[in-house]
Amino acid sequence: MPESPDAMMSPIPRFMPLPGTPPLVEMKGIAKYFPGVVANEDVDLTVMPGEIHALLGENGAGKSTLMNILTGIYQPDKGEMLIDGYAKSLASPLQAIAAGIGMVHQHFKLVQAFTVAENIHLGWAETPIGASAPVLEARTEVLARRFNLETRPSARVSELSTGEQQRVEILKVLARKARILILDEPTAVLTPAEARALFAALRAFVAEGHAVIFISHKLEEVLEISDRITVLRGGRKVATQDAADCTVKGLARMMVGRDIVLADMRARPQGAGPLAAMPVLALDKASTDGSGGAVALKDVTLAVRPGEILGIAGVAGNGQRELSQVLTGMRPLSGGQLLIDGQAVAKADARAFAKAGIGHIPEDRLKSGLAPALSVAANAVLREYDKPPVSARGMFSPRAALALARSIAEAAAVAIPDFAMPVRNLSGGNQQRLVARREMRIASRLLVAAYPSRGLDVGAINTMLRYIVELRDAGAAIILISEELEELLNLSDRIAVLHEGEVMGVLDNDHIDIERIGLMMGGQRQADIKAAV
Amino acid sequence: MGPYRLQRFPSAAPGIALLARLGAIVLALLISALVLALTGAKPGALALQVVTASFGSQFGLEDLGLLVTPLIFTGLSVALALKIGAWNIGAEGQFYAGAFAASAVGLFLPVAEPLSLFLMLLAGLVGGALWILIPTLARAYAEVNELITTLLMNFVAVLGVYYVSTGPWRAKGANSTTARIPAEIPEFFGSLHWGLPAAVLLALLLALALARSRFGYEVRLAGSNPQAALYAGLPARRRLIAVMLAAGALAGLGGMVEVAGTVHRLQGGLSNSYGYLGIMVAVLARGSLVGVVFSAALMAFILNAGIILQTQGLTTSTVLAVTGLILFLTAIGDELAHYRLVRDARA
Known part of the structure; x- marks a missing residue:
């Protein structure tokens, strides 16, 4: 008999912390400032044992900064952090890992040329000294079985699908005894079946009294997987709510501060001619x-x-x-x-x-699509650098390039303080908008x-x-x-x-x-x- | 925790970066002085001597200028190749190849001096470019790492020049040099010839050309991200070949200027490791072609100081140690320039 998706979701019993148990993580009044930018201000976040806590917000809402603080990459300018009820300052990612906080980034940080087993054991204090490949692979096999994350220990990471690579990343974090697992947009690269398998693994993980912080843009998915949802906007916390009390519409409104309608956009404008017969x-x-x-x-x-x-x-x-x-x-x-x-x-x-x-x-x-180290201006003109006004008779005009970059940024509604700064300093969303607008000009x-x-x-x-x-x-x-x-x-x-x-x-x-x-x-x-x- | 703490910023402020560099150089000199003092030398007196000998007389300034010139050429060669993401470790060999080709023209082509100089210049450019041709094609068509191939070509060039200058081209009565090349680059300040102003002008023109040409934009894009070059559909391979050949030609030109302006003979040991020092000059210039002029000047001062120290009974290794120390501390300084003291809001 085929299993219905619902049957796969529910059977794991929920972990109920004893009354009086301190939160696994408590961040209070966190603030972080970058030159000219308030990345976080007055943000509170409480994550209980046994909880999947979703962190929701637009690009640039401060989710990444907050998680970078929790994982010891940044130091907060204000506020305090309590782990298991004890104040703790995490000065480095190593200290965060020691405190049981592990993160799986959206862009995987695996060594492509290494095998799964080698990646799992890379930079890990428990890696046996001088261990041979079969030993590492056997250890990986054991870990994979323990955490129920299927992998191929002897395969090179470059041969793996994205879903498999993600399992390796998660296994790597769990092997280091993480109790708080942070996932940055984990389902963006997964098939629906892989996502379901991931959700089941996360449920099993929190059922042992651990916690998951789940960063995502997909509202339905957030409602499905999480117990509570914290919404950030403009670096500040908007609200923390039980997922059961949330709706997709309500969450979208909280995120962007206005109503969003995702709807059929196939309607052609009035008076549009019929499709031409000849394909482009x-x-x-x-x-x-x-x-x-x-x-x-x-x-x-x-x-x-x-x-x-x-x-x-x-x-x-x-x-x-x-x-x-x-x-x-x-x-x-x-x-x-x-x-x-x-x-x-x-x-x-x-x-x-x-x-x-x-x-x-x-x-x-x-x-x-971009040359990350080159300036915003140089990247904006990538498609039109070889024609007037940017270039004429082999000469390149930086001034015309800047003007074109400005108009593209304006059309993309991206505020750029300095067109000479490397384009990698922009947020992912702003990069995408710039690329989209640049391409639309020539498309x-x-x-x-x-x-x-x-x-x-x-x-x-x-x-x-x-x-x-x-x-x-x-x-x-x-x-x-x-x-x-x-x-x-x-x-x-x-x-x-x-x-x-x-x-x-x-x-x-x-x-x-x-x-x-x-x-x-x-x-x-x-x-x-x-x-x- | 104090009221202030260090925070790393993604980009370094130019003023702080410059300060960190100067600090690194000063610190390197201080450390060298300390070591010299421990070996019983008098660093203060030595330093005074170096400064007066370098800047206190016309001779000193001439020497300095003669050292700067080849370093600008080799530094430009390495820096230019870096613009498109290639490491030219072979400036030394290209320098010799350019000097060899220019000498061949100067010694064996009996034409009037201005024409001879012009033909030597062309020969120098072509010689240097030919010396990087094989590594260039190997990189462009077979993705062979140019770092190793350009390096290996050096030994061929160095030994080749040793061979001709001690063998077939050896002048009568000389041990290891050719006869004097009749054509000379005119001098304008004692023994200082027009090669130096030409080198400085070349650096400025190249920098301008890269910033203000379509070709330059394509080079920067292809050098910064080959994937994006593929995406934009620009002829990345052709640009790579052109830039690497130009880099070889620049080093070759340096070799021509050295024989036609300074040494006037082809001989083994013609290059004072200028090709290898060019790598350091380019790295210190942080990818700026105009910066090459300044880092070449610094390097020339250190080389000159080494020559002066040698007359005081110190070995040449001292100079190597000082240059190494400067590069090392500069790398640290560059990183530290990313940090700024910020008020700790928690306090």
């Missing part, structure tokens, strides 16, 4: 080799017309990266054809694609947006999706790669499902059956599903 860009049985053991594309056939949003659904790591690179001229085809306006394009040339009006919001903005024909809302909060996601709709209404074609089904359903005219580099089928977004998309994400072809029904 089409793939015909396109194949490509993967890099580093990644999934390659196999016989992908897709087309997108002007004014249309084509959604690409699928679990991350099933060829999305390769697809977006092929679509933007960054990766050559090993077979099949790519056609722009019906003309076959022989050579993958990112600059030529950009010149042809194809913009690209890459999935990893800091790694490939007159097609925008390839890979996970445009990943890592953004509700307010920023809405802004981002509004950008995309705006561009579609202006007549550009959009290819939206996302792992948020809701987002895809809200925006896309059609949805293609990718699995292991192959298109399982393309569905029209009318009365779409989510169950069917799920099956296709899992590797079943549209045709087979129809045959079975």
Whole structure:
């Protein structure tokens, strides 16, 4: 008999602390100031044993700073911290780990070239001196079984899926006897099934009297997993509430200070013409080799017309990266054809694609969309540096570059104190907005947006999706790669499902059956599903 | 805990960074003085002697200028390659290759002096560029680490120049040098020739060109993040090849200027390790091409001090130790410049 999702969630008994038990963590009146920025002020946070406590807030609301204080990376400028009821100052991450506080960052901090076992034992006092690989792997196996986190101890981290890498990160923290586990957007990279498994593991963890601090932007998920929710806004605490008393709408309002409506955005503006018949860009049985053991594309056939949003659904790591690179001229085809306006394009040339009006919001903005160490201005002009006014006859005008950067920042509604500062100093959300606006300027024909809302909060996601709709209404074609089904359903005219580099089928977004998309994400072809029904 | 404490900031204020650098240099000199005092020397008297010998006479200033010139060229060579993310450890070899090519033209091509100088200049540029050609292509097309290949090419060049200057090209009656090269770079201040102003001008022009050209933007982007260069679709490989060849040409030009302006002969040991010191000059300049001029001047002063100290019976290792100490303390100073004293709000 198939298990229903509900049956998987509830059976673990809740841990009930004895009356009078002090909170595991109590932060009181925490303040942290950076030059010109109030990162935290007067923030209280109490986490009880046995509790999953969600920390909710927009980008820049101060969640990361607060957690950096709790994990000893920053020292608070004001306020005090009590661990198990005793005042404690955590001067370094090592002291925080010793106090039982462990964090799994959104961007994993694993050594790619090391095996799982080596990563687990790296920089750990309990690692036996001179231990051989089999010993480390056996120890890892034992740890994995104890914490019920399945891993492959001898596999290199670079070979693992993101979900597996996350389990390694969590195992690493738990092995160091963490009692307070902090997770920064843990489900952003997981499949629904992996997320369910994670939630079950977290429930089991807190059932032993430990606690989890769960940072997320996904409101439904926060309601599902957490016991209490603390909302931050502008560095200050808005409220702490029992999850049972919260609604998605209420939380969204608390986060952004206004009502948010996530709704069907497929409606075309009045008077918009019918979709043109000729696709802007089409793939015909396109194949490509993967890099580093990644999934390659196999016989992908897709087309997108002007004014249309084509959604690409699928679990991350099933060829999305390769697809977006092929679509933007960054990766050559090993077979099949790519056609722009019906003309076959022989050579993958990112600059030529950009010149042809194809913009690209890459999935990893800091790694490939930006040069983190260069100035905001230099990054803002990345797409237009080689044409007037920024460049003329080989000369580059810093003044024109600054002017263009200013207008992009203004359109993106990002306040930038100093355009000469490295772009990595901006928050992730602001980087994403800048990249989006920069790409929208050149995406007159097609925008390839890979996970445009990943890592953004509700307010920023809405802004981002509004950008995309705006561009579609202006007549550009959009290819939206996302792992948020809701987002895809809200925006896309059609949805293609990718699995292991192959298109399982393309569905029209009318009365779409989510169950069917799920099956296709899992590797079943549209045709087979129809045959079975 | 006191009312003040240190806090690390993501970027260092320029004033503090400069102060930290000066502090590091002063501290390195003080430590050296202390060690010298412990060995029985009189550091105060030695220091006075170094300063008066360097700055107190025209001879001293000339010597200093002659040392700065090649260091600017090799420093620029390393700093330029770093702009696109390549480590040119081979400036030493390119310096020799440039000197060799220029000497060949100067010795064996019987043309009038201005033309000869011009042809020597071209030969120096081409010689240096050729010497980095193989490492460049290996890096651009096969991702072979240029750090090792450029280093290995040095030994070939150094030994090659030793061979020709003691063998086939040896002048009659000389042990280990070629005949005097007839064409000379004109002098303007004692023995100081126009190579120095040319080097300074070159640094300024290069810095300006990188900041104000499309090419320069592409170099900075490709050097800062190759992934972003791929994303932007800019011809990163072509830029890498161009910049590395230019870096080799700069070091080669330094070699040409050295033989045509200062030494007037090709000989083994022509380069006073200028190529390797160029790495330090570039690192001290923190990626600034104009900064290379200043760090080269500092390095020249230290080298000059070493020569003076040698006449006082100290070994050349002293100089190596002092330069090492300066680099070490500068690295610490650069990091410390990120910290500022802030009022502790908890108190």
